[in-house]
Amino acid sequence: MKMRNFYALLLSILLVTILAVSCVKIPTEGQPLPNFTGTVRFINAASDVGETSVLFDGSSVGTLALGQAGSYSTVKAGTHSFKIPADQNTDTLFVDTDFVGTFFVVPVENAGDARFLKNREHWAYANKVVPDTMVHVCIAQMVPVDLKVGIDSGNATTYSFKDTKPELLLASESHTFYVISGDDTLATVTPSLTAGTSSTLLIYGTADDVKTQVFDNKL
Structure with a gap:
Protein backbone atom coordinates (compact mmCIF):
# COMPACT_ATOMS: atom_id res chain seq x y z
CA MET A 1 0.00 0.00 0.00
CA LYS A 2 2.81 2.37 0.92
CA MET A 3 4.65 1.52 -2.28
CA ARG A 4 1.49 2.24 -4.32
CA ASN A 5 1.12 5.66 -2.65
CA PHE A 6 4.78 6.40 -3.33
CA TYR A 7 4.40 5.67 -7.06
CA ALA A 8 1.20 7.73 -7.20
CA LEU A 9 2.98 10.68 -5.58
CA LEU A 10 5.94 10.33 -7.94
CA LEU A 11 3.59 10.23 -10.95
CA SER A 12 1.78 13.35 -9.71
CA ILE A 13 5.06 15.24 -9.33
CA LEU A 14 6.13 14.18 -12.83
CA LEU A 15 2.82 15.34 -14.35
CA VAL A 16 3.00 18.71 -12.57
CA THR A 17 6.58 19.18 -13.80
CA ILE A 18 5.61 18.39 -17.40
CA LEU A 19 2.67 20.81 -17.26
CA ALA A 20 4.84 23.57 -15.78
CA VAL A 21 7.51 23.18 -18.45
CA SER A 22 4.92 23.17 -21.23
CA CYS A 23 3.58 26.53 -19.98
CA VAL A 24 6.96 28.26 -20.06
CA LYS A 25 7.27 30.60 -23.04
CA ILE A 26 10.67 30.17 -24.65
CA PRO A 27 11.71 33.28 -26.61
CA THR A 28 12.47 32.67 -30.26
CA GLU A 29 14.44 35.92 -30.65
CA GLY A 30 17.17 37.53 -28.60
CA GLN A 31 16.93 40.91 -26.94
CA PRO A 32 17.25 43.84 -29.39
CA LEU A 33 20.72 45.31 -29.65
CA PRO A 34 21.31 48.76 -28.11
CA ASN A 35 20.81 51.63 -30.53
CA PHE A 36 24.35 53.02 -30.85
CA THR A 37 24.25 56.41 -32.58
CA GLY A 38 26.15 59.64 -33.11
CA THR A 39 25.06 63.16 -34.05
CA VAL A 40 26.75 64.82 -37.04
CA ARG A 41 26.51 67.81 -39.34
CA PHE A 42 28.49 68.92 -42.39
CA ILE A 43 30.16 72.30 -43.00
CA ASN A 44 31.46 73.12 -46.47
CA ALA A 45 34.91 74.74 -46.29
CA ALA A 46 36.13 73.40 -49.66
CA SER A 47 37.30 76.61 -51.36
CA ASP A 48 38.64 74.58 -54.30
CA VAL A 49 35.14 73.29 -55.09
CA GLY A 50 32.59 75.86 -53.92
CA GLU A 51 28.98 74.75 -53.66
CA THR A 52 28.65 70.98 -53.48
CA SER A 53 26.29 68.22 -52.50
CA VAL A 54 27.47 65.79 -49.83
CA LEU A 55 27.06 62.03 -50.18
CA PHE A 56 26.80 60.01 -46.98
CA ASP A 57 26.82 56.25 -47.53
CA GLY A 58 26.01 56.95 -51.18
CA SER A 59 22.96 59.14 -50.56
CA SER A 60 22.85 62.93 -50.77
CA VAL A 61 22.30 64.71 -47.46
CA GLY A 62 21.93 68.08 -49.16
CA THR A 63 23.78 70.78 -51.07
CA LEU A 64 25.93 73.28 -49.20
CA ALA A 65 27.27 76.59 -50.44
CA LEU A 66 30.85 77.43 -49.51
CA GLY A 67 30.85 78.46 -45.85
CA GLN A 68 27.44 76.90 -45.16
CA ALA A 69 26.53 74.35 -42.47
CA GLY A 70 23.89 71.65 -42.64
CA SER A 71 21.65 70.60 -39.76
CA TYR A 72 22.65 68.04 -37.16
CA SER A 73 21.37 64.52 -37.84
CA THR A 74 21.42 61.29 -35.87
CA VAL A 75 23.24 58.42 -37.61
CA LYS A 76 24.24 54.91 -36.66
CA ALA A 77 27.63 54.60 -35.02
CA GLY A 78 30.23 52.79 -37.08
CA THR A 79 32.10 53.14 -40.36
CA HIS A 80 30.54 55.29 -43.08
CA SER A 81 31.49 56.53 -46.55
CA PHE A 82 31.75 60.23 -47.38
CA LYS A 83 32.04 61.75 -50.85
CA ILE A 84 31.38 64.80 -52.99
CA PRO A 85 30.52 64.44 -56.69
CA ALA A 86 33.62 66.34 -57.85
CA ASP A 87 35.95 63.65 -56.46
CA GLN A 88 36.69 60.15 -57.70
CA ASN A 89 37.77 58.88 -54.30
CA THR A 90 35.58 58.20 -51.27
CA ASP A 91 36.60 58.86 -47.67
CA THR A 92 35.83 56.25 -45.02
CA LEU A 93 35.46 57.58 -41.50
CA PHE A 94 34.15 56.26 -38.20
CA VAL A 95 31.28 57.82 -36.24
CA ASP A 96 31.76 57.04 -32.56
CA THR A 97 28.90 56.15 -30.24
CA ASP A 98 27.65 59.35 -28.54
CA PHE A 99 29.78 61.50 -30.86
CA VAL A 100 28.45 65.03 -31.37
CA GLY A 101 30.34 67.09 -33.90
CA THR A 102 31.08 68.25 -37.42
CA PHE A 103 32.49 66.71 -40.57
CA PHE A 104 34.15 69.49 -42.56
CA VAL A 105 34.35 69.31 -46.35
CA VAL A 106 37.88 70.66 -46.83
CA PRO A 107 40.04 71.73 -49.79
CA VAL A 108 42.58 69.20 -51.04
CA GLU A 109 46.06 69.94 -52.31
CA ASN A 110 46.64 66.63 -54.12
CA ALA A 111 44.33 64.13 -55.79
CA GLY A 112 43.45 61.41 -53.32
CA ASP A 113 43.88 63.57 -50.21
CA ALA A 114 41.17 63.22 -47.58
CA ARG A 115 38.22 65.48 -48.40
CA PHE A 116 36.46 65.19 -45.02
CA LEU A 117 37.75 66.14 -41.58
CA LYS A 118 36.04 64.97 -38.40
CA ASN A 119 35.88 67.26 -35.37
CA ARG A 120 34.23 66.20 -32.12
CA GLU A 121 32.53 69.00 -30.21
CA HIS A 122 31.59 66.91 -27.18
CA TRP A 123 30.20 63.53 -26.10
CA ALA A 124 26.42 63.19 -25.82
CA TYR A 125 26.70 61.69 -22.33
CA ALA A 126 28.84 64.56 -20.97
CA ASN A 127 27.23 66.61 -18.21
Missing part, protein backbone atom coordinates in the same frame (compact mmCIF):
# COMPACT_ATOMS: atom_id res chain seq x y z
CA LYS A 128 27.34 70.40 -18.29
CA VAL A 129 29.53 70.77 -21.37
CA VAL A 130 29.86 74.55 -20.94
CA PRO A 131 29.63 76.35 -17.58
CA ASP A 132 26.89 78.99 -17.40
CA THR A 133 29.45 81.79 -17.04
CA MET A 134 31.67 80.80 -19.98
CA VAL A 135 31.60 80.33 -23.75
CA HIS A 136 33.12 77.43 -25.68
CA VAL A 137 34.72 78.09 -29.08
CA CYS A 138 36.15 75.61 -31.60
CA ILE A 139 38.47 77.18 -34.18
CA ALA A 140 38.65 75.37 -37.54
CA GLN A 141 41.40 76.62 -39.86
CA MET A 142 40.67 75.43 -43.42
CA VAL A 143 42.94 77.70 -45.48
CA PRO A 144 45.88 75.74 -47.03
CA VAL A 145 48.56 77.89 -45.32
CA ASP A 146 49.71 78.53 -41.76
CA LEU A 147 47.80 81.36 -40.09
CA LYS A 148 47.76 82.85 -36.62
CA VAL A 149 44.63 83.52 -34.61
CA GLY A 150 44.67 86.12 -31.85
CA ILE A 151 41.94 86.72 -29.30
CA ASP A 152 41.49 90.26 -27.99
CA SER A 153 44.93 91.58 -27.00
CA GLY A 154 46.43 88.17 -26.21
CA ASN A 155 49.22 86.38 -28.04
CA ALA A 156 48.30 84.81 -31.37
CA THR A 157 48.39 81.02 -31.80
CA THR A 158 49.52 79.37 -35.04
CA TYR A 159 46.96 77.19 -36.79
CA SER A 160 48.09 74.99 -39.65
CA PHE A 161 45.83 73.84 -42.48
CA LYS A 162 43.06 71.56 -41.13
CA ASP A 163 43.78 72.48 -37.50
CA THR A 164 40.79 72.31 -35.17
CA LYS A 165 42.61 73.01 -31.92
CA PRO A 166 42.42 74.18 -29.25
CA GLU A 167 38.92 74.00 -27.87
CA LEU A 168 38.67 77.25 -25.95
CA LEU A 169 36.70 78.03 -22.81
CA LEU A 170 36.49 81.80 -22.53
CA ALA A 171 35.43 83.65 -19.42
CA SER A 172 33.07 86.19 -20.97
CA GLU A 173 30.76 86.65 -23.94
CA SER A 174 32.50 89.48 -25.82
CA HIS A 175 35.67 88.66 -27.76
CA THR A 176 37.36 89.77 -30.96
CA PHE A 177 39.24 87.23 -33.06
CA TYR A 178 42.02 88.28 -35.44
CA VAL A 179 43.29 86.14 -38.33
CA ILE A 180 46.91 87.08 -39.00
CA SER A 181 49.51 86.26 -41.64
CA GLY A 182 52.93 87.75 -40.93
CA ASP A 183 52.32 91.39 -40.02
CA ASP A 184 48.97 91.52 -41.82
CA THR A 185 45.56 91.12 -40.22
CA LEU A 186 43.51 89.27 -42.83
CA ALA A 187 40.19 89.13 -41.02
CA THR A 188 38.59 90.38 -37.83
CA VAL A 189 35.42 88.97 -36.32
CA THR A 190 33.53 89.81 -33.13
CA PRO A 191 30.88 87.10 -32.93
CA SER A 192 27.74 87.32 -30.85
CA LEU A 193 28.38 84.70 -28.17
CA THR A 194 26.07 83.64 -25.35
CA ALA A 195 27.23 82.33 -21.97
CA GLY A 196 26.73 78.59 -21.55
CA THR A 197 26.87 77.90 -25.30
CA SER A 198 29.36 76.48 -27.79
CA SER A 199 30.32 77.86 -31.21
CA THR A 200 32.65 77.04 -34.10
CA LEU A 201 34.70 79.80 -35.72
CA LEU A 202 35.44 78.64 -39.27
CA ILE A 203 38.35 80.20 -41.15
CA TYR A 204 38.20 79.31 -44.84
CA GLY A 205 38.90 80.55 -48.35
CA THR A 206 42.35 81.12 -49.87
CA ALA A 207 45.52 82.84 -48.68
CA ASP A 208 44.51 85.87 -50.75
CA ASP A 209 40.88 85.87 -49.66
CA VAL A 210 40.40 84.68 -46.07
CA LYS A 211 36.82 84.47 -44.83
CA THR A 212 35.29 83.71 -41.44
CA GLN A 213 31.96 82.29 -40.33
CA VAL A 214 30.59 81.46 -36.88
CA PHE A 215 28.20 78.55 -36.25
CA ASP A 216 26.29 77.48 -33.16
CA ASN A 217 27.21 74.01 -31.91
CA LYS A 218 24.69 71.51 -30.57
CA LEU A 219 24.78 70.92 -26.81
Whole structure:
Protein backbone atom coordinates (compact mmCIF):
# COMPACT_ATOMS: atom_id res chain seq x y z
CA MET A 1 0.00 0.00 0.00
CA LYS A 2 2.81 2.37 0.92
CA MET A 3 4.65 1.52 -2.28
CA ARG A 4 1.49 2.24 -4.32
CA ASN A 5 1.12 5.66 -2.65
CA PHE A 6 4.78 6.40 -3.33
CA TYR A 7 4.40 5.67 -7.06
CA ALA A 8 1.20 7.73 -7.20
CA LEU A 9 2.98 10.68 -5.58
CA LEU A 10 5.94 10.33 -7.94
CA LEU A 11 3.59 10.23 -10.95
CA SER A 12 1.78 13.35 -9.71
CA ILE A 13 5.06 15.24 -9.33
CA LEU A 14 6.13 14.18 -12.83
CA LEU A 15 2.82 15.34 -14.35
CA VAL A 16 3.00 18.71 -12.57
CA THR A 17 6.58 19.18 -13.80
CA ILE A 18 5.61 18.39 -17.40
CA LEU A 19 2.67 20.81 -17.26
CA ALA A 20 4.84 23.57 -15.78
CA VAL A 21 7.51 23.18 -18.45
CA SER A 22 4.92 23.17 -21.23
CA CYS A 23 3.58 26.53 -19.98
CA VAL A 24 6.96 28.26 -20.06
CA LYS A 25 7.27 30.60 -23.04
CA ILE A 26 10.67 30.17 -24.65
CA PRO A 27 11.71 33.28 -26.61
CA THR A 28 12.47 32.67 -30.26
CA GLU A 29 14.44 35.92 -30.65
CA GLY A 30 17.17 37.53 -28.60
CA GLN A 31 16.93 40.91 -26.94
CA PRO A 32 17.25 43.84 -29.39
CA LEU A 33 20.72 45.31 -29.65
CA PRO A 34 21.31 48.76 -28.11
CA ASN A 35 20.81 51.63 -30.53
CA PHE A 36 24.35 53.02 -30.85
CA THR A 37 24.25 56.41 -32.58
CA GLY A 38 26.15 59.64 -33.11
CA THR A 39 25.06 63.16 -34.05
CA VAL A 40 26.75 64.82 -37.04
CA ARG A 41 26.51 67.81 -39.34
CA PHE A 42 28.49 68.92 -42.39
CA ILE A 43 30.16 72.30 -43.00
CA ASN A 44 31.46 73.12 -46.47
CA ALA A 45 34.91 74.74 -46.29
CA ALA A 46 36.13 73.40 -49.66
CA SER A 47 37.30 76.61 -51.36
CA ASP A 48 38.64 74.58 -54.30
CA VAL A 49 35.14 73.29 -55.09
CA GLY A 50 32.59 75.86 -53.92
CA GLU A 51 28.98 74.75 -53.66
CA THR A 52 28.65 70.98 -53.48
CA SER A 53 26.29 68.22 -52.50
CA VAL A 54 27.47 65.79 -49.83
CA LEU A 55 27.06 62.03 -50.18
CA PHE A 56 26.80 60.01 -46.98
CA ASP A 57 26.82 56.25 -47.53
CA GLY A 58 26.01 56.95 -51.18
CA SER A 59 22.96 59.14 -50.56
CA SER A 60 22.85 62.93 -50.77
CA VAL A 61 22.30 64.71 -47.46
CA GLY A 62 21.93 68.08 -49.16
CA THR A 63 23.78 70.78 -51.07
CA LEU A 64 25.93 73.28 -49.20
CA ALA A 65 27.27 76.59 -50.44
CA LEU A 66 30.85 77.43 -49.51
CA GLY A 67 30.85 78.46 -45.85
CA GLN A 68 27.44 76.90 -45.16
CA ALA A 69 26.53 74.35 -42.47
CA GLY A 70 23.89 71.65 -42.64
CA SER A 71 21.65 70.60 -39.76
CA TYR A 72 22.65 68.04 -37.16
CA SER A 73 21.37 64.52 -37.84
CA THR A 74 21.42 61.29 -35.87
CA VAL A 75 23.24 58.42 -37.61
CA LYS A 76 24.24 54.91 -36.66
CA ALA A 77 27.63 54.60 -35.02
CA GLY A 78 30.23 52.79 -37.08
CA THR A 79 32.10 53.14 -40.36
CA HIS A 80 30.54 55.29 -43.08
CA SER A 81 31.49 56.53 -46.55
CA PHE A 82 31.75 60.23 -47.38
CA LYS A 83 32.04 61.75 -50.85
CA ILE A 84 31.38 64.80 -52.99
CA PRO A 85 30.52 64.44 -56.69
CA ALA A 86 33.62 66.34 -57.85
CA ASP A 87 35.95 63.65 -56.46
CA GLN A 88 36.69 60.15 -57.70
CA ASN A 89 37.77 58.88 -54.30
CA THR A 90 35.58 58.20 -51.27
CA ASP A 91 36.60 58.86 -47.67
CA THR A 92 35.83 56.25 -45.02
CA LEU A 93 35.46 57.58 -41.50
CA PHE A 94 34.15 56.26 -38.20
CA VAL A 95 31.28 57.82 -36.24
CA ASP A 96 31.76 57.04 -32.56
CA THR A 97 28.90 56.15 -30.24
CA ASP A 98 27.65 59.35 -28.54
CA PHE A 99 29.78 61.50 -30.86
CA VAL A 100 28.45 65.03 -31.37
CA GLY A 101 30.34 67.09 -33.90
CA THR A 102 31.08 68.25 -37.42
CA PHE A 103 32.49 66.71 -40.57
CA PHE A 104 34.15 69.49 -42.56
CA VAL A 105 34.35 69.31 -46.35
CA VAL A 106 37.88 70.66 -46.83
CA PRO A 107 40.04 71.73 -49.79
CA VAL A 108 42.58 69.20 -51.04
CA GLU A 109 46.06 69.94 -52.31
CA ASN A 110 46.64 66.63 -54.12
CA ALA A 111 44.33 64.13 -55.79
CA GLY A 112 43.45 61.41 -53.32
CA ASP A 113 43.88 63.57 -50.21
CA ALA A 114 41.17 63.22 -47.58
CA ARG A 115 38.22 65.48 -48.40
CA PHE A 116 36.46 65.19 -45.02
CA LEU A 117 37.75 66.14 -41.58
CA LYS A 118 36.04 64.97 -38.40
CA ASN A 119 35.88 67.26 -35.37
CA ARG A 120 34.23 66.20 -32.12
CA GLU A 121 32.53 69.00 -30.21
CA HIS A 122 31.59 66.91 -27.18
CA TRP A 123 30.20 63.53 -26.10
CA ALA A 124 26.42 63.19 -25.82
CA TYR A 125 26.70 61.69 -22.33
CA ALA A 126 28.84 64.56 -20.97
CA ASN A 127 27.23 66.61 -18.21
CA LYS A 128 27.34 70.40 -18.29
CA VAL A 129 29.53 70.77 -21.37
CA VAL A 130 29.86 74.55 -20.94
CA PRO A 131 29.63 76.35 -17.58
CA ASP A 132 26.89 78.99 -17.40
CA THR A 133 29.45 81.79 -17.04
CA MET A 134 31.67 80.80 -19.98
CA VAL A 135 31.60 80.33 -23.75
CA HIS A 136 33.12 77.43 -25.68
CA VAL A 137 34.72 78.09 -29.08
CA CYS A 138 36.15 75.61 -31.60
CA ILE A 139 38.47 77.18 -34.18
CA ALA A 140 38.65 75.37 -37.54
CA GLN A 141 41.40 76.62 -39.86
CA MET A 142 40.67 75.43 -43.42
CA VAL A 143 42.94 77.70 -45.48
CA PRO A 144 45.88 75.74 -47.03
CA VAL A 145 48.56 77.89 -45.32
CA ASP A 146 49.71 78.53 -41.76
CA LEU A 147 47.80 81.36 -40.09
CA LYS A 148 47.76 82.85 -36.62
CA VAL A 149 44.63 83.52 -34.61
CA GLY A 150 44.67 86.12 -31.85
CA ILE A 151 41.94 86.72 -29.30
CA ASP A 152 41.49 90.26 -27.99
CA SER A 153 44.93 91.58 -27.00
CA GLY A 154 46.43 88.17 -26.21
CA ASN A 155 49.22 86.38 -28.04
CA ALA A 156 48.30 84.81 -31.37
CA THR A 157 48.39 81.02 -31.80
CA THR A 158 49.52 79.37 -35.04
CA TYR A 159 46.96 77.19 -36.79
CA SER A 160 48.09 74.99 -39.65
CA PHE A 161 45.83 73.84 -42.48
CA LYS A 162 43.06 71.56 -41.13
CA ASP A 163 43.78 72.48 -37.50
CA THR A 164 40.79 72.31 -35.17
CA LYS A 165 42.61 73.01 -31.92
CA PRO A 166 42.42 74.18 -29.25
CA GLU A 167 38.92 74.00 -27.87
CA LEU A 168 38.67 77.25 -25.95
CA LEU A 169 36.70 78.03 -22.81
CA LEU A 170 36.49 81.80 -22.53
CA ALA A 171 35.43 83.65 -19.42
CA SER A 172 33.07 86.19 -20.97
CA GLU A 173 30.76 86.65 -23.94
CA SER A 174 32.50 89.48 -25.82
CA HIS A 175 35.67 88.66 -27.76
CA THR A 176 37.36 89.77 -30.96
CA PHE A 177 39.24 87.23 -33.06
CA TYR A 178 42.02 88.28 -35.44
CA VAL A 179 43.29 86.14 -38.33
CA ILE A 180 46.91 87.08 -39.00
CA SER A 181 49.51 86.26 -41.64
CA GLY A 182 52.93 87.75 -40.93
CA ASP A 183 52.32 91.39 -40.02
CA ASP A 184 48.97 91.52 -41.82
CA THR A 185 45.56 91.12 -40.22
CA LEU A 186 43.51 89.27 -42.83
CA ALA A 187 40.19 89.13 -41.02
CA THR A 188 38.59 90.38 -37.83
CA VAL A 189 35.42 88.97 -36.32
CA THR A 190 33.53 89.81 -33.13
CA PRO A 191 30.88 87.10 -32.93
CA SER A 192 27.74 87.32 -30.85
CA LEU A 193 28.38 84.70 -28.17
CA THR A 194 26.07 83.64 -25.35
CA ALA A 195 27.23 82.33 -21.97
CA GLY A 196 26.73 78.59 -21.55
CA THR A 197 26.87 77.90 -25.30
CA SER A 198 29.36 76.48 -27.79
CA SER A 199 30.32 77.86 -31.21
CA THR A 200 32.65 77.04 -34.10
CA LEU A 201 34.70 79.80 -35.72
CA LEU A 202 35.44 78.64 -39.27
CA ILE A 203 38.35 80.20 -41.15
CA TYR A 204 38.20 79.31 -44.84
CA GLY A 205 38.90 80.55 -48.35
CA THR A 206 42.35 81.12 -49.87
CA ALA A 207 45.52 82.84 -48.68
CA ASP A 208 44.51 85.87 -50.75
CA ASP A 209 40.88 85.87 -49.66
CA VAL A 210 40.40 84.68 -46.07
CA LYS A 211 36.82 84.47 -44.83
CA THR A 212 35.29 83.71 -41.44
CA GLN A 213 31.96 82.29 -40.33
CA VAL A 214 30.59 81.46 -36.88
CA PHE A 215 28.20 78.55 -36.25
CA ASP A 216 26.29 77.48 -33.16
CA ASN A 217 27.21 74.01 -31.91
CA LYS A 218 24.69 71.51 -30.57
CA LEU A 219 24.78 70.92 -26.81
